[in-house]
Each structure stands twice: as C-alpha cells, then as structure tokens.
Amino acid sequence: MPLVVVDGLTVGYWTAGGMAPAVEDVSFTLEKGESLGLVGESGCGKTTLGKALLRLLPPNGRVLAGEIRFDGEDLLAKTEAEMREVRWGKIAMIFQAAMNALNPVHRVGDQIAEAVRAHGPGLGRDAVRERVLELFRLVGIPEQRLRDYPHQYSGGMKQRAIIAMALACRPKLVIADEPTTALDVIVQAQILDEIQRLQRKLGVSLVFISHDIAVVADVCHWIGVMYAGHLVEHGPRDEVLGDPGHPYTRALLASYPTLAGLRRALEPIPGELPNLLDMPPGCRFSGRCSRSRPECRDRKPGWSVLSPSHRVLCPWAKEDR
Numbered sequence: 001m002p003l004v005v006v007d008g009l010t011v012g013y014w015t016a017g018g019m020a021p022a023v024e025d026v027s028f029t030l031e032k033g034e035s036l037g038l039v040g041e042s043g044c045g046k047t048t049l050g051k052a053l054l055r056l057l058p059p060n061g062r063v064l065a066g067e068i069r070f071d072g073e074d075l076l077a078k079t080e081a082e083m084r085e086v087r088w089g090k091i092a093m094i095f096q097a098a099m100n101a102l103n104p105v106h107r108v109g110d111q112i113a114e115a116v117r118a119h120g121p122g123l124g125r126d127a128v129r130e131r132v133l134e135l136f137r138l139v140g141i142p143e144q145r146l147r148d149y150p151h152q153y154s155g156g157m158k159q160r161a162i163i164a165m166a167l168a169c170r171p172k173l174v175i176a177d178e179p180t181t182a183l184d185v186i187v188q189a190q191i192l193d194e195i196q197r198l199q200r201k202l203g204v205s206l207v208f209i210s211h212d213i214a215v216v217a218d219v220c221h222w223i224g225v226m227y228a229g230h231l232v233e234h235g236p237r238d239e240v241l242g243d244p245g246h247p248y249t250r251a252l253l254a255s256y257p258t259l260a261g262l263r264r265a266l267e268p269i270p271g272e273l274p275n276l277l278d279m280p281p282g283c284r285f286s287g288r289c290s291r292s293r294p295e296c297r298d299r300k301p302g303w304s305v306l307s308p309s310h311r312v313l314c315p316w317a318k319e320d321r
C-alpha cells in the first residue's frame with residue numbers, strides 16, 4: 001500500500017470575487033521512503049497542496065473534492081483532534097521562511113523539546129533532553145548550542161534546527177516547502193545534502209516544494225510539475241527532466257540556466273498565470289504555449305501516457321516529442 005494516495009483533490013479559497021480554485025483534480029501516490037518534488041511558478045498551488053495534506057488551510061480555504069489517504073487512513077474524515085495526533089507525530093512540515101519560524105525569546109533547544117513533549121506526554125525530562133540532543137547530533141548542530149537563542153544561529157543553523165524540529169517525533173512523511181529559500185548557494189547545497197542524508201538514514205518519505213527545478217532534480221525520485229492549480233506532468237525524475245512531455249515543463253527547463261552542455265540563450269516564458277477567478281475553459285497554459293492549437297483553448301486537456309510511470313496533461317504530448 002502506498003504511504004500517500006491523493007485522488008482528484010480540489011482545493012479552493014473563498015474570496016470577495018467568489019471561489020478561487022487553487023488546486024484542481026490533482027492525483028498522485030507516494031511510496032514509503034520515496035520523495036516527490038512539486039515544481040512550478042509561484043501561485044501554481046504547490047503550497048496549497050502541501051497544506052491540504054495536513055489540513056492546515058487558512059480559514060477561507062476548503063477541500064472541495066477528492067481524497068487524501070495516508071498510511072491507509074482517510075485524512076479528510078478525521079476530526080480536528082485526530083488530525084492533531086497526525087500532525088508532527090506522523091506528518092511534519094517545514095514551512096516557507098522557516099528561519100523566521102523560531103520564537104526569538106525562547107532557546108532553540110527548548111522549542112524543539114516542546115514538540116517532543118507534545119507528542120510524547122509520558123516522556124520524562126531526561127528522556128526529552130536526550131531526544132533533543134540526538135536530533136542536534138543528527139542535523140549536525142554542536143551540543144553546546146542547545147541553549148542558544150535563534151539570533152545566535154546563522155541562517156544555515158536555523159534551517160537545521162527547523163529540520164530537527166520536523167523530525168522530532170519520527171514522522172513517516174515530511175513536507176518541505178521551499179526549505180532553502182533566502183539561503184546562499186553554499187548553505188543551500190549543505191541543507192540539501194543534509195535532507196538527502198537524513199531521508200536515506202531514517203527512511204522517511206518527502207514532498208519537496210520548490211520553484212527551482214534544479215533543486216528538485218537533486219533531491220527527488222519523482223517530479224510533479226504544477227501549473228495554475230493543475231498537475232500537468234508527473235513521472236520519474238530522469239524521464240521528466242530528460243524527456244519532458246508538457247510544453248510548460250519544456251519552457252521551465254529552457255528558462256533555467258545550466259553549466260552543463262553548450263551555452264544557450266535563456267528563453268523566458270511569455271505572459272503570466274491566468275486569473276484563478278477567470279480560468280480559460282480549455283488548457284490553462286494555452287495562452288502562453290507556443291504549440292497551442294485552436295481546440296486547446298476550448299477543450300479541457302486529456303492525459304497522455306508516455307511510459308507506465310510518466311503522464312502528461314496534454315493530448316498532443318506524443319505528437320510533439
């Protein structure tokens with residue numbers, strides 16, 4: 001049984017202009033110990049999807065349709081009290097701007113200890129301290145920094161502390177939402193190596209959210225490309241990056257600089273994301289797609305299967321390869 005099964009998930013936000021569909025009809029599975037990278041422009045629904053898995057949507061957010069199953073359990077059928085047992089205990093999340101998530105007036109070790117106590121009420125003081133020390137060693141923070149305040153940590157150390165907090169209760173799944181944002185490239189590489197090492201050592205599954213396709217390529221087994229709330233391409237990393245099927249995936253890769261191969265001019269993606277309150281009736285990428293056909297603007301796109309594990313939300317994907 002897959003650890004995570006998402007089937008036909010649709011999430012919307014109530015706004016002054018009506019219901020805005022931020023995620024629509026998204027489906028995927030994730031096995032134990034595997035990682036899925038969700039990539040796309042800002043505003044494509046990646047963070048909404050991650051928060052929906054934990055049912056942490058803001059007050060105006062609603063799951064409108066679909067199913068989320070975790071380890072065989074229906075998360076959408078659980079009460080809020082039951083979800084509190086799932087959050088952090090079974091599924092943890094590293095939020096955007098995680099470096100600002102630490103409380104500046106409490107010691108870092110105390111904040112991690114609070115997460116341990118919350119999900120292990122029977123643990124004594126010595127057991128909690130030993131668990132915090134174990135987590136510090138796990139992410140490479142010296143033991144003597146346990147009683148420091150957040151302002152005494154560098155950006156990379158704060159990020160490591162947040163990762164330690166996410167792992168505090170030995171979750172089966174970690175959702176990492178832009179975990180390296182605002183870090184310089186050297187520290188970013190260190191954090192990515194740390195995440196990969198911990199995943200291999202602990203066997204946790206990972207949903208990694210990023211707008212940086214190169215970062216996702218380094219970390220993840222599977223890649224899901226999102227555009228305007230739709231999952232437009234999903235497959236193994238090597239297939240999606242080596243032989244992309246969706247025009248949006250190709251456009252993302254063409255707009256990203258690389259040090260490998262011949263030098264080439266970058267190709268920006270023309271236009272902008274459609275308004276969530278005024279979506280086109282057909283393919284949502286049709287207005288920016290260089291290969292768009294007249295029917296693309298009027299008919300909802302169907303799936304093309306490029307391999308047993310690689311699918312693309314474009315009926316012309318096989319013809320255009």
